[in-house]
Amino acid sequence: MKSTSRDIRLRNCFAVLRHLIADAPTSRQILARATDLSVATVSNLVTDLIELGVVVEVGREDSGGGRPRALLAPNTGGGVMIGVDVAETYVHLEVYDLALTVVDRAEERMEVSENSPEQVIGHIAAALDRVRERLGEREILGLGVSLPGQVDVAWGVSGFAPNWNWHDVPFRQMLADRLRLDVPIYLDNPLKTITVGELWFGDGRGVERFAVLILGTGVGAGLAFSGQLYRGATNSAGEWGHTTINPAGPQCRCGAKGCIEAYVGAPAILWQWAQLDGRAAAGSQTEAMAALAAAWKAGEPSAVRTVETVAEYLAAGVANLVNLVNPDLVVFDGWVTGALGDALVPEVERRLPAHAMEAPLKAVRLKRNQQERNMVSLGAAALALEGHLSRLNTVGSRSRR
Amino acid sequence: MKSTSRDIRLRNCFAVLRHLIADAPTSRQILARATDLSVATVSNLVTDLIELGVVVEVGREDSGGGRPRALLAPNTGGGVMIGVDVAETYVHLEVYDLALTVVDRAEERMEVSENSPEQVIGHIAAALDRVRERLGEREILGLGVSLPGQVDVAWGVSGFAPNWNWHDVPFRQMLADRLRLDVPIYLDNPLKTITVGELWFGDGRGVERFAVLILGTGVGAGLAFSGQLYRGATNSAGEWGHTTINPAGPQCRCGAKGCIEAYVGAPAILWQWAQLDGRAAAGSQTEAMAALAAAWKAGEPSAVRTVETVAEYLAAGVANLVNLVNPDLVVFDGWVTGALGDALVPEVERRLPAHAMEAPLKAVRLKRNQQERNMVSLGAAALALEGHLSRLNTVGSRSRR
DNA sequence: GCGCCTTTGTAAATGGGTTAGACTAAGGGG
DNA sequence: CCCCTTAGTCTAACCCATTTACAAAGGCGC
Structure with a gap:
């Protein structure tokens, strides 16, 4: 891919806005230092961002004897972005202002059987309609949707969504037709959206090379280099969950044997616990995982052993990633991290040197995502924000007098 | 890392020169099409390259009715680059002209016991001296050295070289002091130099994302994105050989258990064969490997089984790389590929879908490096060439009238 | 030989990008 | 009122690639 001077403009623009959102309110000087750009460049970019309605000046601050700093912040009164997290049993939709704080949300329950594209789109539309009523006149700048499975960015959805048997579904077009919304739509899978979320919000901001490990029912990773999501040749980079960690291991749902997901995916964790504990897991996956976390906290031997076993496999898998990619940072994310992270992450860290x-190893930092927020929909919205900025920056609307 | 407009200039310059070297003699128009740049840009870059003495016009060619094409070629009469391949038992030095063809070479045998930095440097100096006599007045543009183990690019050498116990050796400085040569010195390990070699020469040219798999006594990988070697945080990206493929597997020399190197490194391959065949391997590692290749060709069951077993592990390891990095291309390289590649690569390809x-999988191409050349020293020289170009392009010596 | 065509290569103009440095704005303090 | 400090903008310079126009060089028909 040829890279043009526009790319660096856009990258710098992203960098400025990321710091601005994270540290708001802040000043141009501070942004310049944080982004390593000259004050003039930051000033340029900020002027444009203000003109686009993305940023506003929001008061001034004493500077100790000189001209006071003008404080900048995202224009929280401007347009909104919408992020949708589609999973097998629910559709979760959130509305964000330009500071990426949640303005509104809507949720739809889905039956596992409701897995046709039309049905899924129906639920998205229902959630969106409810939210749109409350939204009034505020402009929607973009819509990001996270779908489980392999997502072909350009076209729609292909390949496997764990249980839905979709192939080459022109999802984007179908969704656009149904919603009758003149707004750009961005599709991707949760691995990608979470990574973009970490890039704009989490600990990935400003890190040259990092990986996000998403631990959930399925597991996977996202990679980002130089402030950009790394997609790979077919937007399927980061399928860490289906790397083999034991060629003679148990069958994985992907067809191969001994994938790491078959050891550290939520079902595998709970199965292990059930083996050791003897009693059958009660309730849903999430409830069972919470029970495991509680049992671990209480020091129950079966829970402690389960965590240790899982951590051992996880450490081997993380080490593979670290040895191959040599990142500066690995962030743990996903709902299993949310439930069991306190137990798991330190154990993994302890075992990593082996x-x-x-x-x-010396170069890498391990971190657990501490945010309470839904990173999937947040990331989807961030994707929409990136799209919005690049669209506006490409039109050639440079407004130099 | 901030990227400036200079970077894109340099990258375009690399792209042009790579195509020029590979397809010489060629014309500006063809280069423009190949690199996806405009003719004018290519013309600019070529003018500079000519000025720097890197490229020369070398005749003209009929163009079917129009102005004849001016043919361009690397200036094979200009300066030379030197690439050194340091291994445990030898120092192999090659002198290249700007077309990266070998002009001269020298070889030094080393005892395994001669592993102090001073002794290694002594051998390099000896080889260099012999070559320098024959070189006459030709300018040396750069010196690239490949050292086994972890190489810290900025400083020297650190971490493990399999048997040499070097730590934080200021190798570059020591070498510069000893050689008394006012020439930039570039250090790296074979994984990195081979990858750069593939970038300039092999099948990696023009590929957006590719991985090189180096199969030898040790095994490892090199990654390259957008025409650039990916180094990772500490220049140790690509340690694929020490990714775990079986946590309960055999001890690896790196300390961990069940690394892929413990299954597909040359010693492991030969050990497997010995187990199946019953007789002890005769002669050196390379001789034994050649014998295995011959036996496989002859259809001896023990050899066939050995290849199959190795291919099975290799396929799992390659799949891990493919799933995680999603490259467009994987190139097999290293001396084991040279000896056993005919047997191994098709077997791996056959097993990959599992x-x-x-x-x-659909996006990736598997290729075996067909070149007879020593990619290690070639890549080291290419590293020196890259350094030469970037040095010259940074000085701000743009000579616009 | 003379237009006319084709192809190649270069020069100038254009537009996108960053930056240093001059300059303006705004306030503190003697 | 003058000087100092800090913040932000504007201008000019420079770098890069590309578009556009043009010059160079040859073939071909007449």
């Missing part, structure tokens, strides 16, 4: 090589 | 996911 598997990872010295040099990459 | 381990890799559908989407990344």
Whole structure:
């Protein structure tokens, strides 16, 4: 891919806005230092962002004897972005202002059987309609949708969504037709949206090379280099969950044997616990996982052993990632991290030296995502924000007098 | 890392020169099409390259009725680059002209016991001296050295070289002091130099994302994105050989258990064969590997079984790489590929679908490096060439009238 | 030989990008 | 009122690639 000077403009624009959102209110000087750009460049970019209605000046601050700093903040009164998290049993929709704080939300329950594209789109539309009423006149700048499975960015959806047997579904077009909304739609899978979310919000901001590990029912990773999501050749980079960690291991739902997901995916964790504990897991997956976390906290041996076993496999898998990619940072994310992270992450960190090589081990930081927020829909919205900015920056609307 | 407009200039310059070297003699028009740049840009870059003495016009060619094409070629009469391949038992030095063809070479045998930095440097100096006599007045543009183990690019050498116990050796400085040569020195490990070699020469040219798999006594990988070697946080990206493929597997020399190197490194391959065949391997590792290749060709069952077993592990390892990185291309390289590639690569390709996911599998091409050349020293020289170009392009010596 | 065509290569103009430095704005303090 | 400090903008310079126009160089028909 050829890279043009527009790309660096856009990247710098992203960098400025990311810092601005994270540290708001802040000043141009501080942004310049944070982004390593000159004050003039930041000033340029900020002027444009203000003109686009993305940023506003929001008061001034004493500067100790000189001209007071003008404080900048995202224009929370401007347009909104919508992020949708589609999973097998629910559709979760959130509305964000330009500071990426949640303005509104809507939720739809789905039956597992309701898995046709039309049905899923119906639920999205229902959620969107409810929210749109309350939204009034505020402009929608973009719509990001996270779908489970392989998502072909350009076209729609292909390949496997765990249980839905979709192939080459022109989802984007179908959704656009149904919604009758003249708004750009961005599709991707949760691995990608979470990574973009970490890029705009989480600990990934400003880190050159990082990986996000998403631990849930399925597991996977997202990679980001130089402030950009790494997609790979077919937007399927990061399928860490289906890397083999034991060629003679148990069958994975993907067809291969001994994938790491078959050891550290939520079902595998709960199965292990059930084996050790003897009693059958009660209730839903999430309830069972919460029970495991509680049992671990209480020091129950079966829970402690389960966590240790899982951590051992996880450490080996993380080490593989660390040895191969040599990132500066690995962030743990996903609902299993939310439930069991306190137990799991330190155990993994402790075991990592046994598997990872010295040099990459020294360079890497492990972190657990502490945010309460739904990173999937947040990331989907961030995707829409990126799209909005690049669209506006491409039209050639540079307004130099 | 901030990227400036200089970077794109340099990248375009690399792209042009790569195509020029590969397809020489060629014309500006063809280069423009190949690199996707405008003719004018290519013309600019070529003018500079000519001025720098890197490229020369070398005749003209009929163009079917129009102005004849001016043919361009690397200036093979200009300066030279030197690439050094340091291994445990030898120092192999090659001198290249700007077309990266070998002009001269020198070889030093080393005892395994001669592993102090001073001794290694002594051998490099000896080889260099012999070559320098024959070189006459030709300018040396750069010196690239490949060292086994972890190489910290900025400083020298650190971490493990399999048997040498070097730590934080200021190798570059020591080498510069000893050689008394006013020439920039570039250090890296074979994984990195081979990858750069593939970038300039092999099948990696013009590929957006590719991985090189180096199969030898040790095994490892190199990654390259957008025409650039990916180094990772500490220049140790690509340690694929020490990714775990079986946490309960055999001990690896790196300390961990069940690394893929413990299954598909040359010693492991030969050990497997010995187990099946019953007789002890005769002669050196390379001789034994050649014997295995011959036996496989002859259809001996023990050899066939050995290849199959190795291919099975290799396929799982390659699939891990493919699933995680989603590259367009994987190139097999290293001396084991040279000896056993005919047997191994097709077997791996056949087994890959059982381990890799559908989407990344469809996108990836597997290739065996066909070149006879020593990619290690070639890549080291290419590293020096890159350094030479970037040095010259940074000085701000743009000579616009 | 003379237009006319085709193809190649270059020069100038254009437009996108960053930056240094001059300049303006705004306030503090003697 | 003058000087100092800090913040922000504007201008000019520079870098890069590309578009557009043009010059160079040859073939071909007449």
